[in-house]
Each structure stands twice: as structure tokens, then as C-alpha cells.
Amino acid sequence: MNFNQVTIIGFGLIGSSIARVLRRDCPAVRIVCGDSSLDVCKKALELGIANSASTDLAEAVQGSDLVVLAVPVGACGGVAEAMAPGLKQGAVVTDVGSVKQAVIASVKRHLPDYVDFVPAHPIAGTEHSGPEAGFAELFQGRWAIITPLPETPLNAIETVTALWESAGSNVEFMEPRRHDLVLAITSHLPHLIAYTIVGTASDLEDHLKADVIKFSASGFRDFTRIAASDPVMWRDIFINNQEAVLEIVQRFTEDLTGLQRAIRWGDGRVLQDMFARTRAIRRQIIDAKQADYRYPNQLSALVPQPEALRKASGS
Numbered sequence: 022m023n024f025n026q027v028t029i030i031g032f033g034l035i036g037s038s039i040a041r042v043l044r045r046d047c048p049a050v051r052i053v054c055g056d057s058s059l060d061v062c063k064k065a066l067e068l069g070i071a072n073s074a075s076t077d078l079a080e081a082v083q084g085s086d087l088v089v090l091a092v093p094v095g096a097c098g099g100v101a102e103a104m105a106p107g108l109k110q111g112a113v114v115t116d117v118g119s120v121k122q123a124v125i126a127s128v129k130r131h132l133p134d135y136v137d138f139v140p141a142h143p144i145a146g147t148e149h150s151g152p153e154a155g156f157a158e159l160f161q162g163r164w165a166i167i168t169p170l171p172e173t174p175l176n177a178i179e180t181v182t183a184l185w186e187s188a189g190s191n192v193e194f195m196e197p198r199r200h201d202l203v204l205a206i207t208s209h210l211p212h213l214i215a216y217t218i219v220g221t222a223s224d225l226e227d228h229l230k231a232d233v234i235k236f237s238a239s240g241f242r243d244f245t246r247i248a249a250s251d252p253v254m255w256r257d258i259f260i261n262n263q264e265a266v267l268e269i270v271q272r273f274t275e276d277l278t279g280l281q282r283a284i285r286w287g288d289g290r291v292l293q294d295m296f297a298r299t300r301a302i303r304r305q306i307i308d309a310k311q312a313d314y315r316y317p318n319q320l321s322a323l324v325p326q327p328e329a330l331r332k333a334s335g336s
């Protein structure tokens with residue numbers, strides 16, 4: 022990759038993972054951390070994954086060939102406005118936001134016409150946040166979706182493609198609108214369901230709640246992992262992908278009502294047909310090699326440890 026200096030704004034899980042990829046593959050590249058939090062800036066230096074750090078975003082982007090926005094999607098517009106005066110002529114600006122249309126609309130209007138914007142989204146993550154949660158292998162074998170704008174020059178798209186390929190990702194190009202609809206079903210709806218299930222459990226009376234935790238391995242546990250995802254990040258995703266999420270929630274609600282009716286009338290054929298179709302989808306995901314966790318060092322954090330289970334059950 023042909024950069025002398027890269028600024029990453031938002032040095033959390035995704036931003037710090039990109040920094041680790043650059044440290045591993047391009048040790049000569051200068052990495053600048055830009056973050057609203059002084060503690061995060063200090064941590065980035067302490068971890069040795071940034072050469073310098075600043076909470077002044079215009080200062081943080083000065084002299085950088087590539088600027089990566091890795092803040093919650095609702096913060097992207099404000100970050101673009103704050104950093105714009107510092108951007109170097111010919112710089113490439115990219116982002117990692119989980120929603121594309123809203124981020125493009127909020128970022129583009131603040132960028133000077135002497136920089137190129139290449140919106141992107143790595144389809145990789147964990148429920149953890151912050152600079153210490155990142156790791157270079159996060160993107161290995163995952164997809165990175167790039168949603169170029171009609172005016173984006175090819176060389177800028179190639180720059181961002183090279184970044185994601187270096188991280189070990191497979192790159193796919195998509196229309197921003199299509200991205201938002203696809204992600205509404207593959208990512209946003211599952212998170213909404215997980216937040217709802219875990220929220221329902223948290224409203225239960227205390228004696229029931231204790232048993233829910235004790236017997237969580239029967240399915241609930243998997244939802245709690247998803248529902249532990251960052252509240253600010255997910256608030257912003259739902260608000261910024263409102264149209265696609267509401268469309269998918271409507272379809273989901275209709276399908277749920279169909280299953281509810283089948284259960285009420287004891288229609289086992291409807292239930293079995295549906296479950297057979299969904300099992301086939303799981304097989305397709307396994308065949309596409311998208312089923313396994315690629316962060317074995319964090320698996321222990323996902324599986325309740327014996328001590329925690331003992332405490333929860335009061336034994």
C-alpha cells in the first residue's frame with residue numbers, strides 16, 4: 022500500500038484493528054489516532070499502535086494520505102466537518118460505518134472537492150468495544166463492502182480495496198441502498214430481536230430471571246452475546262437505517278404471525294417446513310465459510326465460565 026501516513030478517527034474495536042493490520046503489514050506507515058476521548062488517545066499510544074494522537078481532528082488528519090472514519094455512524098457528519106480544514110489535497114477519505122446512505126449524506130457535504138471519499142463497511146466485528154478489544158485478524162476471511170459514489174475516481178477505490186485486501190478481507194462492490202437493505206436483514210434485524218428477547222427477560226420477576234440465567238445455554242445465551250453490543254453504535258444504526266429496518270421488521274412481523282397461527286392451530290407441517298428451510302440456510306452459511314468465529318482468543322469471553330454459572334444458580 023502506498024501511504025506515508027494514515028489517520029484513523031475513532032480508535033475503538035474497528036479503528037484499532039485497522040491500526041494493528043497497518044502495524045503488521047506496513048511498519049513504515051505513520052499511524053495517527055484521532056479520537057474525542059483523551060483516554061483513548063493515551064491508550065492508542067500506550068499500546069504502540071499509533072505514532073501520535075490528538076483530540077483535535079483537523080490536526081489529526083494533517084499530512085495524511087488516507088483518513089479512516091471509524092466512529093459511530095451518527096457521529097460521522099460532525100467528524101467530517103471538524104476534520105475538513107486539516108485534510109491534505111488528494112487525500113482519500115473512507116469510513117467503516119454499518120449504514121451507508123445516511124453516512125454518505127452526512128459526510129460528503131463537509132468534504133472539500135480536493136479529496137476523494139470511498140464509503141466502505143467491513144462485515145466483521147465482535148460485541149466488544151474500545152482500543153483494547155481490537156485485533157489484526159478480525160477481518161481475515163470476512164467481506165468488506167465498498168459502496169463507491171458515481172464521482173469516486175478508480176485510483177481512490179483501488180486504495181481502499183488494497184487496505185481491505187491487506188486485512189485479509191474479500192472485497193465486494195455494492196450500491197449504498199442495496200447495502201442498507203441487505204444489512205437490515207443480516208445484521209440489524211438479528212440485533213433488534215436479540216435486544217428484545219434479552220430486554221423481555223430483564224423485565225421478568227427476580228425468581229424467574231435467576232432461572233433464565235441458570236438455564237441460558239438452551240438458546241438465550243447466544244442472544245445475550247449479540248445484545249451485549251455497544252448501545253451507542255446500535256442506537257445510531259437503527260436511527261440511520263430507519264427505512265430499510267422498518268421494511269424488514271414489517272416482513273418479519275408478518276412471518277412471526279404466520280408461525281404464531283401455526284402453533285395455535287397445531288399445524289406441524291407449516292412449522293416443520295419452515296424449520297427445514299432455515300436449516301438449509303445454515304448449511305449454506307457453513308459452506309460459504311462464514312459460520313465460524315475468527316477470534317478464538319475471545320471465545321472464553323462468550324461462553325459463561327463455570328464460576329459465573331455457579332454464582333448465577335446460587336450453588
Ligand code: NAP
Nearest residue numbers: 031033034035057058091092093094118119146147150151
Ligand atoms: P467503538 O469500539 O465504540 O469505537 C468508537 C470510537 O470512536 C470510540 O473510541 C469513541 O470514543 C470514538 N468516538 C465516538 N464519537 C466520536 C467523535 N465524535 N469524534 C471522535 N471520536 C469519536 O466502536 P466500533 O465497534 O469500533 O464501531 C465503529 C464504527 O464501525 C461504527 O460506525 C460501526 O457502525 C462500525 N462497525 C462496527 C462493527 C462492530 O461489530 N463493532 C462492525 C463493522 C462496522 P468514546 O468511547 O469516548 O465515545
